[in-house]
Amino acid sequence: MAKIDIKINGKGYSETIDDNILLVDFLREKIGLTGTHVGCDTSQCGACVVHVDGDSVKSCTTLAMQVNGKDITTIEGLSEGDNLHPIQKAFQNNHALQCGFCTPGLVMSAVDLLQKNKNPSEDEIREWFEGHICRCTGYKNIIKAVQEAIA
Amino acid sequence: MYNFKFHKVDNIQDAVAILSTSEDPKILSGGHTLIPTLKQRLSQPTDVIDISNIDDLKSIKNNGNKITIDALCTHSQVAKSIDVTTEIVGLASMASQIGDPQVRHRGTIGGSIANADPAADYPAAVLALDAQINTSSNSYNSDDFFVDMFETAINSDEIITSIDFKIPKKSIYKKFRNPASGYAMAGVFVAIFDNGIRVAITGASIKAFRLHDLEKKLENNFSVDVLKEFNVDTTNYNSDIHASAKYRGNLVKVLLEEAVAELV
Numbered sequence: 001m002a003k004i005d006i007k008i009n010g011k012g013y014s015e016t017i018d019d020n021i022l023l024v025d026f027l028r029e030k031i032g033l034t035g036t037h038v039g040c041d042t043s044q045c046g047a048c049v050v051h052v053d054g055d056s057v058k059s060c061t062t063l064a065m066q067v068n069g070k071d072i073t074t075i076e077g078l079s080e081g082d083n084l085h086p087i088q089k090a091f092q093n094n095h096a097l098q099c100g101f102c103t104p105g106l107v108m109s110a111v112d113l114l115q116k117n118k119n120p121s122e123d124e125i126r127e128w129f130e131g132h133i134c135r136c137t138g139y140k141n142i143i144k145a146v147q148e149a150i151a
Numbered sequence: 152m153y154n155f156k157f158h159k160v161d162n163i164q165d166a167v168a169i170l171s172t173s174e175d176p177k178i179l180s181g182g183h184t185l186i187p188t189l190k191q192r193l194s195q196p197t198d199v200i201d202i203s204n205i206d207d208l209k210s211i212k213n214n215g216n217k218i219t220i221d222a223l224c225t226h227s228q229v230a231k232s233i234d235v236t237t238e239i240v241g242l243a244s245m246a247s248q249i250g251d252p253q254v255r256h257r258g259t260i261g262g263s264i265a266n267a268d269p270a271a272d273y274p275a276a277v278l279a280l281d282a283q284i285n286t287s288s289n290s291y292n293s294d295d296f297f298v299d300m301f302e303t304a305i306n307s308d309e310i311i312t313s314i315d316f317k318i319p320k321k322s323i324y325k326k327f328r329n330p331a332s333g334y335a336m337a338g339v340f341v342a343i344f345d346n347g348i349r350v351a352i353t354g355a356s357i358k359a360f361r362l363h364d365l366e367k368k369l370e371n372n373f374s375v376d377v378l379k380e381f382n383v384d385t386t387n388y389n390s391d392i393h394a395s396a397k398y399r400g401n402l403v404k405v406l407l408e409e410a411v412a413e414l415v
Contacts, residue, residue: 002157019157019199020189042187043254044331055227055256061186062257065157066179066201109253130333131251 004068008033009077017064024048026064027074035075035104039133046132049105050074056112058131075104078111087111087149096145098136106132110146119150152189159201163310166202167287171308173198178310180223181257183250184266208261208312213238216318222261222311227252229260241322241340242280245272248326250333261311264296267303267358269389270334272326274359278351279340280316287312300357319344321414325406326354329393336394337402341369341410348373350407355399356387365407374415378408 005014008031015030027033027050036059039047043061050059051073078085084092087110097103106129113120113128120128125146126139134142156173160166170176177196179185180203188194202208208223213234220229229235230247249255249263249272263273264284277284277293284291286309296304305311319342326338335354342349348369353359368377383404388396 018154020152020154022186041190043183043250046251046253049253052256056253057256058253061183061254063157063179063182063186063199063201065159066182066203068159113252128252131253 002065002068004064006064006068006070006072008072009074019063019065021064022060023050023062023064023067023072024059027059027072033074033076037101037104039101039105044131044133045102046105046109046129047102049108049132051108051112054112054115056109073108075107078107085111087114087145090145090149091142094141094145094148096138096141098138102132102134102136106134106142110149113146114149120146122147153192153195155189155196156198157201158198159204161204161206163202163205163208163287163312166200166205166310167308169198169200170310173200176200178202178262178265180259180262181225182262183254183258184262184268202310203259211235214315217315218242218318219313219315220260221313222259224260226250226255226258226260226263230255238318239280239316239322241319241324241342242276242316245276245324245326245338245340248272248324248328248333260314264314265303265305265311267297267301268334269300269357269359270329270332270336270354272324272335272338272353275335275338275340275351275353276316276324277314278359278361279342279349280319280322281342281344281349282317283315284311285313285315286310294361297358297360302358317344323410323414325410327402327406337399337406339403339406339410341407341414343373343414352403355385355403356389369411373411375408375412378404378411381407 037047039045043058048060174197176198179201208221211232212219226246226249236243282293322342324340327336337355338353340351350362383400385396385400388399390396
């Protein structure tokens with residue numbers, strides 16, 4: 001067992017955890033933040049993307065202990081009460097989700113894209129989402145949503 | 152995943168000390184190869200030593216005739232570095248083609264080179280840019296470094312600390328990605344130096360290697376015509392579920408033609 005001190009969505013947590021627990025399992029099972037999903041569990045699908053110190057990363061391929069002391073943002077940390085984050089709002093406006101399983105990861109990646117590149121081209125958006133899979137194949141509206149969020 | 156003891160260190164001496172005294176330790180940096188390996192139970196270390204907090208292994212320096220990249224630099228950092236994008240275009244381009252953006256935020260150059268995956272991209276850059284690999288206690292020339300599949304020349308108590316890449320006049324990396332994994336089905340790195348040309352191939356065989364005969368031919372006549380007449384020897388090429396040796400040989404030839412055409 002190991003001791004972790006971590007900030008998640010602005011709130012500090014101090015927990016005792018297994019040395020080998022993945023960040024995504026820690027978030028879901030220990031902290032109860034189930035918005036971050038486990039899809040493929042092999043860093044291919046992107047359903048598990050969260051931010052670590054501002055960078056979008058795949059939490060299924062990160063040990064919780066690796067990010068001890070870091071600042072984590074999950075999908076639950078984006079909205080302010082009932083006020084959705086502009087990316088969430090754009091996903092809603094453009095029907096950029098069907099089943100919704102891949103959505104939390106895509107939203108987190110989109111937020112990271114726009115904080116690094118204020119005006120990405122369609123190609124740059126598509127390239128940024130290379131590590132995401134939407135099994136409903138709703139990519140077109142996902143791209144539209146990001147484009148609306150830029151505008 | 153099997154259980155293990157997790158260690159976090161903030162200096163290389165502590166990492167080496169744990170590495171030397173543990174039963175079956177593994178070094179963890181970005182974890183984007185090791186963690187999938189642990190999940191699949193292909194590896195069962197007793198101790199995992201996380202070196203990602205060693206802050207003095209995270210910078211990129213331009214030393215005039217070479218660029219020194221510390222082992223903990225992420226692929227994203229290498230791809231965006233002003234020094235790398237201006238001085239070694241092929242290396243920056245190569246780093247930007249690894250995995251996907253989220254993977255590139257975690258995966259590190261030191262981890263990739265230490266792992267020596269036969270389909271990884273960095274080994275081609277190491278060979279073509281005549282890199283020197285520096286470890287906690289030694290340094291290695293590129294041509295002596297990759298020994299076999301997933302096997303390098305470093306000893307079990309050594310940790311890669313930095314890599315010195317020679318700055319070429321021109322360089323390029325061309326890769327044919329596996330559509331699912333993004334790994335190189337074949338990748339070619341061509342670098343032009345004042346004193347010669349270096350051509351390295353990854354993804355095609357058990358380890359990255361140079362094409363010495365082609366290098367000599369290109370030194371005499373740097374043109375696509377040389378490639379047209381060049382026969383790729385696929386004797387030691389891999390055949391697997393992704394591609395036959397013959398297919399990989401053809402990929403190498405096509406990629407080399409494209410690379411040379413762009414550098415002429």
